[in-house]
Amino acid sequence: MLMAIATTGKDFSSPLDPRFGRAQGFLIVDADRNEIVEYISNPNVSAGGGAGISTAQMLANRGVRVVIAGAVGPNAFGVLNSAGIAMYSTAGLSTVQNAIDAFAAGKLNAIKSPAAAGHQHKQGNGFGRNRW
16 A cells, blocks of 8 residues: 655655645555655745645545555545545654554544635735735
8 A cells, every 4th residue: 555655755764745736746555565755856846826736636646545644635635535635734743754653553644624714824915916
């Protein structure tokens, strides 16, 4: 079974990335063999919009069955849920290996609902000009 783990690095000791759609990258791990299959540098990090949807579709197209990330927004949640991909939270964990161990031990919390929209970045004030 393939799992995708949001991370800022390319190995088991790498820090986790708390984001999903704009995560720096994903380690694709074969959970049955505990092996890294590939590292994907996320092309949606700087996307103007739709990062979550595009990232979810990218992972679904690679045959991922489990996503482990800090939070998943509503649009990405819908895509992952429709694709039958289970989602788990990295809350309280620090490295990819911590996440894999917690998953194997059944200690990760399932993400059963999406995070609030716009929680990851500022959207602007709706008047055509951002205020920050």
